[in-house]
Amino acid sequence: xxxxxxKMLMGDRGKYLGLIMGLTFAALLITQQSSIFTGLMTRxxxxxxxxxxPDVWVMDPKVQFxxxxxxxxxxxxxxxxxxTGVEWAVxxxxxLLKARLEDGNFQIVNVLGLDDATLIGGPPTxxxxxxxxxxxxxxxxxxxxxxxxxxxxxxxxxxAKAIPLQVGEVLEINDKRAVVVGICRVxxxxxxxxxxxxxxxxxxxxxxKERKLLSFVLVKASDGVDPKGLADRIRxxxxxxxxxxxxxxxxxxxxxxxSTGIPINFGIAVMLGFLIGTAIAGQTFYNFxxxxxxxxxxxxxxxxxxxxxxxxxxxxxLVVGALGYGLGVxxxxxxxxxxxxxxxxxxxxxEILILAGGAIAVIVTLSALLSILKVMKLEPAxxxxx
Amino acid sequence: xxxxxTAVSLQGVTKTYGSGSSRVQALRGVDxxxxxxxxxxxxGPSGCGKTTLISVAAAILDHDDGEIVxxxxxxxxxxxxxxxxxxxxxxxxxxxxxxxxxxxxxxENTAIPLLILGKRRADALARAGEVLExxxxxxKLGSFPAALSGGQQQRVAIARAIVNNPRLIVCDEPTxxxxxxxxxxxxxxxxxxxLSADRALIIVTHDNRIFSFAxxxxxxxxxxxxxxxxxxxxx
Numbered sequence: 001x002x003x004x005x006x007k008m009l010m011g012d013r014g015k016y017l018g019l020i021m022g023l024t025f026a027a028l029l030i031t032q033q034s035s036i037f038t039g040l041m042t043r044x045x046x047x048x049x050x051x052x053x054p055d056v057w058v059m060d061p062k063v064q065f066x067x068x069x070x071x072x073x074x075x076x077x078x079x080x081x082x083x084t085g086v087e088w089a090v091x092x093x094x095x096l097l098k099a100r101l102e103d104g105n106f107q108i109v110n111v112l113g114l115d116d117a118t119l120i121g122g123p124p125t126x127x128x129x130x131x132x133x134x135x136x137x138x139x140x141x142x143x144x145x146x147x148x149x150x151x152x153x154x155x156x157x158x159x160a161k162a163i164p165l166q167v168g169e170v171l172e173i174n175d176k177r178a179v180v181v182g183i184c185r186v187x188x189x190x191x192x193x194x195x196x197x198x199x200x201x202x203x204x205x206x207x208x209k210e211r212k213l214l215s216f217v218l219v220k221a222s223d224g225v226d227p228k229g230l231a232d233r234i235r236x237x238x239x240x241x242x243x244x245x246x247x248x249x250x251x252x253x254x255x256x257x258x259s260t261g262i263p264i265n266f267g268i269a270v271m272l273g274f275l276i277g278t279a280i281a282g283q284t285f286y287n288f289x290x291x292x293x294x295x296x297x298x299x300x301x302x303x304x305x306x307x308x309x310x311x312x313x314x315x316x317x318l319v320v321g322a323l324g325y326g327l328g329v330x331x332x333x334x335x336x337x338x339x340x341x342x343x344x345x346x347x348x349x350x351e352i353l354i355l356a357g358g359a360i361a362v363i364v365t366l367s368a369l370l371s372i373l374k375v376m377k378l379e380p381a382x383x384x385x386x
Numbered sequence: 387x388x389x390x391x392t393a394v395s396l397q398g399v400t401k402t403y404g405s406g407s408s409r410v411q412a413l414r415g416v417d418x419x420x421x422x423x424x425x426x427x428x429x430g431p432s433g434c435g436k437t438t439l440i441s442v443a444a445a446i447l448d449h450d451d452g453e454i455v456x457x458x459x460x461x462x463x464x465x466x467x468x469x470x471x472x473x474x475x476x477x478x479x480x481x482x483x484x485x486x487x488x489x490x491x492x493x494e495n496t497a498i499p500l501l502i503l504g505k506r507r508a509d510a511l512a513r514a515g516e517v518l519e520x521x522x523x524x525x526k527l528g529s530f531p532a533a534l535s536g537g538q539q540q541r542v543a544i545a546r547a548i549v550n551n552p553r554l555i556v557c558d559e560p561t562x563x564x565x566x567x568x569x570x571x572x573x574x575x576x577x578x579x580x581l582s583a584d585r586a587l588i589i590v591t592h593d594n595r596i597f598s599f600a601x602x603x604x605x606x607x608x609x610x611x612x613x614x615x616x617x618x619x620x621x
Contacts, residue, residue: 001501004490011489298485301446303474303502305467380473381447383481384437384558 005312019320026277027328031356037266039345045249046187054218055227061241065252071212085225090115093203094215100172113203129182141182146194173206282367289371301380317368325360393586394420399452412438414609425587430606436590445469478547482559484539486531493527499550517545537568557589
């Protein structure tokens with residue numbers, strides 16, 4: 001009987017494909033939009049992820065997220081170092097500065113100034129050169145995406161590819177000479193500006209003259225010291241904000257969730273995918289059942305029990321649901337694969353697969369439920385009137 | 387088999403549809419016996435209750451009052467699940483519009499009653515092939531219903547109705563959508579293949595061209611059987 005159910009389903013090619021297309025579209029939209037949302041939200045704290053060494057981040061209490069820099073006085077570094085349980089504490093400069101390119105254009109860059117002595121907070125991966133090259137005169141390290149896009153030189157011939165910025169070339173940052181000594185790879189951040197690493201002292205010379213230039217103090221807890229407890233002590237001892245890396249990531253993430261339109265925009269797209277999928281699949285499945293009502297009635301008259309008919313409809317729903325889910329999720333994954341290496345934020349995590357699977361399950365359940373109710377209530381005697 | 391040679395016995399059967407001002411009494415105390423080995427035709431004007439009568443006799447519609455006994459089983463005492471199982475094992479159906487599932491082949495359509503009874507697919511298809519050969523469609527096993535003529539489709543429906551050897555076959559207007567020659571051919575196939583000493587056929591029809599195939603004709607009017615005429619079946 002289950003083979004009959006499948007043949008009834010697949011025999012009507014138009015409706016069968018319509019059903020699968022509806023569910024595929026829903027799964028695709030839900031998966032793709034959720035993945036882009038997750039990718040974007042991951043970028044809100046990717047810089048914190050890249051800096052794996054510090055246990056605690058110290059900053060101005062008014063800071064709301066990683067890019068919301070409110071500088072501190074350099075003396076705060078000394079105060080933090082005085083807190084019990086601090087293994088080491090180093091300064092970090094983070095700021096948006098203007099870089100002048102070879103063709104005279106300006107480009108805003110995200111400059112990170114690392115502790116001169118230890119260079120703690122450097123990029124996770126060096127592609128060319130080494131981190132210690134930052135100790136050279138006027139040295140900077142540029143991220144690969146920035147070097148090959150916004151900081152790249154214009155091609156000599158129209159239509160040709162831009163020429164990536166290379167080691168040995170010179171930029172001007174706030175009218176100060178900066179020599180590229182390395183190319184690194186960093187995680188993409190919410191801001192898409194090129195990332196430039198240099199030493200803390202050089203970064204403060206690039207930055208406009210201000211009384212306060214220290215963006216963050218990066219702290220390592222001594223062996224056996226709980227980072228959370230240490231953060232509490234730093235807060236109490238200095239009056240500054242101190243977060244573990246996890247807490248700082250949550251702070252940044254929550255800021256974007258609460259203070260931007262990103263969640264609502266993506267939420268609407270995901271909901272739209274769900275509703276459209278429900279409408280298309282539900283209506284098509286119900287129509288499919290209505291058109292086959294005569295045959296369901298015939299089967300019922302010939303002795304098919306309601307339980308078997310129910311299982312036949314559930315099987316039909318499961319098949320279109322599984323196919324639609326597979327194609328939709330596969331399409332979204334392919335989309336993500338094709339868009340790799342671009343600015344698009346796309347992160348497909350298992351939770352999204354579960355979410356999309358759950359949504360498709362709800363859609364096919366609702367669709368099948370309508371059909372099941374119709375068939376269960378069907379009087380077999382109706383076959384003589386059809 | 388029924389002990390007294392009666393396949394179906396209806397005594398004082400009533401059936402009403404709707405309620406209040408929309409209430410329609412379709413059966414007003416029907417008394418009728420259908421014997422084993424006979425082909426009984428139910429005839430009468432539209433709306434006289436013919437279809438309702440075969441529906442209650444075939445256990446696909448519940449009657450209100452009266453007694454219906456089919457092969458010594460009182461339908462009133464059976465649950466819906468029991469009726470469903472009873473139909474699957476004992477009753478075959480032939481419909482005016484054939485009701486063949488268009489996405490299944492002729493052989494698969496014919497095998498459905500056996501699959502409902504839980505027979506293995508290969509066995510069911512083999513048996514379907516035998517029955518289709520008996521109705522002259524051995525070369526159409528793999529065809530789809532849409533590729534067949536009306537007469538051929540009705541022969542498939544007959545094959546489907548008899549494939550599991552039911553003891554009662556009910557037919558609703560089996561020839562009304564067919565021309566005279568095809569109608570006679572279908573009735574010939576039906577009588578030759580479906581009728582046997584341990585089986586009864588009830589056919590609802592308006593088609594007086596096929597009355598000669600009946601053993602008895604029960605005339606209905608306004609929800610009652612008003613006359614039962616014996617016939618000498620000519621085919």
